[in-house]
Each structure stands twice: as C-alpha cells, then as structure tokens.
Amino acid sequence: MYRTHTCGELRASHAGQTVTLSGWVNRRRDHGGVAFFDLRDRSGIVQITINPDLPKETLDLVEDVRFEWVLQIEGLVQKRPTGNENPNMATGEIEIIAKNITILNPAKTLPFMVSSDADLPDENMRLKYRYLDLRRERLTNNMVLRHKVIKFMRDYLDKQGFIEIETPIMFKATPEGARDYLVPSRLFPGQFYALPQSPQQLKQLLMVAGMDKYFQIARCFRDEDLRGDRQPEFTQLDLEMSYVHRDDVLKLVEDLYTEMIPTVAPHKTLLSKPWRKISYREAIETYGTDKPDLRFGMELVDVSDIFAKSEFKVFQSALENGGVIKCILAPKSADMSRKEIDALTEVAKTFGAKGMPTLAITSEGVKGSASKFVSADELESLKAKVNAKEGDLILFASDARAIANKVLGGLRVWFRDKLNLADENLMAFAW
Numbered sequence: 001m002y003r004t005h006t007c008g009e010l011r012a013s014h015a016g017q018t019v020t021l022s023g024w025v026n027r028r029r030d031h032g033g034v035a036f037f038d039l040r041d042r043s044g045i046v047q048i049t050i051n052p053d054l055p056k057e058t059l060d061l062v063e064d065v066r067f068e069w070v071l072q073i074e075g076l077v078q079k080r081p082t083g084n085e086n087p088n089m090a091t092g093e094i095e096i097i098a099k100n101i102t103i104l105n106p107a108k109t110l111p112f113m114v115s116s117d118a119d120l121p122d123e124n125m126r127l128k129y130r131y132l133d134l135r136r137e138r139l140t141n142n143m144v145l146r147h148k149v150i151k152f153m154r155d156y157l158d159k160q161g162f163i164e165i166e167t168p169i170m171f172k173a174t175p176e177g178a179r180d181y182l183v184p185s186r187l188f189p190g191q192f193y194a195l196p197q198s199p200q201q202l203k204q205l206l207m208v209a210g211m212d213k214y215f216q217i218a219r220c221f222r223d224e225d226l227r228g229d230r231q232p233e234f235t236q237l238d239l240e241m242s243y244v245h246r247d248d249v250l251k252l253v254e255d256l257y258t259e260m261i262p263t264v265a266p267h268k269t270l271l272s273k274p275w276r277k278i279s280y281r282e283a284i285e286t287y288g289t290d291k292p293d294l295r296f297g298m299e300l301v302d303v304s305d306i307f308a309k310s311e312f313k314v315f316q317s318a319l320e321n322g323g324v325i326k327c328i329l330a331p332k333s334a335d336m337s338r339k340e341i342d343a344l345t346e347v348a349k350t351f352g353a354k355g356m357p358t359l360a361i362t363s364e365g366v367k368g369s370a371s372k373f374v375s376a377d378e379l380e381s382l383k384a385k386v387n388a389k390e391g392d393l394i395l396f397a398s399d400a401r402a403i404a405n406k407v408l409g410g411l412r413v414w415f416r417d418k419l420n421l422a423d424e425n426l427m428a429f430a431w
Helices: 056-063 123-128 137-159 199-209 246-264 281-288 313-320 336-348 378-385 401-419
Strands: 017-032 034-041 044-050 071-078 094-105 181-184 190-195 213-221 233-241 324-330 358-362 366-367 393-399
Touching: 017 044, 017 094, 017 358, 017 393, 034 071, 137 213, 137 246, 137 336, 199 213, 313 324, 313 393, 324 378, 324 401, 336 366, 336 393, 336 401, 358 378, 393 401
Parallel strands: 044 094
Antiparallel strands: 017 034, 017 071, 034 044, 071 094, 181 190, 213 233, 324 393, 358 366, 358 393
C-alpha cells in the first residue's frame, strides 16, 4: 500500500496514529541535527520530521533528498509542540515523525521551482515542462475549482430537469464568427469535416426533436488570432430550453451562479442579487468597455457641458469636431510625479489617446497640465460633478466619443490594479 492517507487530510484528531503517505518534497530544511520535509500531494502539504535517532542507512538516504523527489513515508502523527503550530497550513497543528522512508523516484535538478510563484520563467519554459508547472499550488487549485464548478453545474441542471447530451465534434462547416478548423476525410478525398465553433445548430436540432432542456460542457474550436480572451479551443457551458422567454433563461443562469458561489467559493460574496442589468450603451459610456468591472467606482463622466466655452484649444478642437470631453477621477493620486504622469500618458496612447490633460487637487491649489487653462467657474463645476476632493487626480480624454471611452476605460482598469481598488473576493455579475 502506497498510502493510508493523503497529505492534506491529516489533523490533530489523527494524533497517535501510524500513517503511510506518498508525495513530492515541497521544501527541505535542517535545524539542530533534525531534518524537516514538507511533503505535498494534490490534497495539501504536511510536515515530516526526520529525527537523528533513525538508522544510519535511513539518515544517509535522507541526506540526498532534494526538491520534488517522490517519497513514501511511514510515521506517527504527533501534535506539534506549543508555539510551533503553523496557522498558514491546514495541517499546521501536527507533524509526522518518520519511522521508515522509501525513495519512490529521485528528481533531476529542476528547471524552475514549483513550490513558489516567485521567479517563474517565461511561459515557453513553463509549457515545455508543463507537468512541473501543473504541480504549482495555484494551478492545482485552478484544476480543483474547475472540477467543482462543472460538478455543481451538472448537479444543479439535473435538478432543473435538464439532460446532458454530447453533440458531434466532427460536423459540417457553418459560417460563424471565426474560421473553422478543418479535418480531411480519408473516406471522401477532397472533403472535410469542421470542428464546431459552438453546438448551435445541433442543440436547436435537439429542441426540435423534443429534448426540452439540454446542456453539455461543450468543447469549442475557433481558428482566430490569439488574445487574452481568445483561445483556439475552449470549454463552455452550453444549454438550450424549449417554451421559454428571455427572462426565463436569465433567471436560470443567475440562480445557477448565485447558488454555486457559496458552495465552490465560500470566501467570495456577490455584490448584488438580483444581478444588475446594463445596456451596451451604458456600459461603454460609463465604464469604457462592454465587460465592466463593477467592483469599484471611477466611472467615466461626460464634462462636455462644463467646457463648452473653454479657451483650452485641446478641448475646443474636440468639441468642434463633434467629439466629447470626458474624465475619470483617480482617488488619492494627486501626488503622482511628472515622470509617472508621463508614463501614464504613454499608457493612454496605447488606447488611442493623443495626449492626456490632468488636474491634481492639492492643498496648495490645482496643478497639472490643464490647470492653467481651466477657469475658476469651470473648476468648481467640475469638482462638484465628479465629487473631487483634496488629494484626487482628474484625467481627461477629449476626442471622438468612441476613443475617449476606450482611453478612459483602459486607464480605469490601470488604476484599479495600481491602487487595489477592486476586492478580489467580490463577485459583481451583470447582464
């Protein structure tokens, strides 16, 4: 028997039991003649203590052990001495006092460490050694979370009367949003199958056939340029329902995710229930994107009316050419240096900006590249409209409406990351 327990399941209630574990050496340290290993498997990590009273051949064996060696440990579960507990580990109350150690597989020198996300190599190196990269805790947790999400979906939809049906992977080419991946047919030379971009036609066929409620965890294929939100193959929850209106579908999906979060991610909370509904126009005008992050403010504000008679040529030119003047307010950012503002202007240019006028509200007055062009009345109206306070920074985009929205939407996300404005444990869904 390779193991009686997994590494991550042991607790203080197991104290006094003799267990057998198998896993990878996550860390090794030596202190006062005693060696300590952190042994890892998918379930978690547990500390192994190697006392110097073990047989010499065992201690000689242990001397060679390094990161990612695969070991089998037989030992006694023991509570750690008071004060030596590790609250950062689920198994932090106990340790395993090793009795027997077997090397199941030694490891060569690693191309990179898998016990930490620090100092990781580039993506190409990690893909080359994908089996090592997947041992990292974050990626392992992603796999486990994905499993839990899919399992919850299947169970939930089953209770709602859905049936899971697999549709063909090799199908006919149909015009959709991207190019098809083609598979040549051996039996019919010169003809091809297409890998589905989505099961759209097939699920409609199922509805006509009377399946009533269908779903599948569907693999989709799209031959298109790679971007952060584009992959040549991906998986989606695909479903279809008969005899329903739009709001019935919205309610089903909303209830699914609302019930899923406390189960698969109990540390996360929903911003609102029911979900907020936003029109495409509102999303673009208020957040600069059709995928808005609603976990923080910094909404885009149209201030064209305030500067309708502005003498600032940059603003004048935009309005004369049918454009707009919009801004965002970055809280507590008035102390950004000129060098930082210049760097941020370069960021704005990547979104299409020609420049980026700013106003910094400071205890010494108003500063920034636009300060000398804004009248006292305009400034007071602006501060009132965006609720600016001392210490805030106002950033402007004066251009065609589409460009201004894109620029400020990009800067809004930049400030979110720089100032940690969004709570990572908050889920803010919207339709």
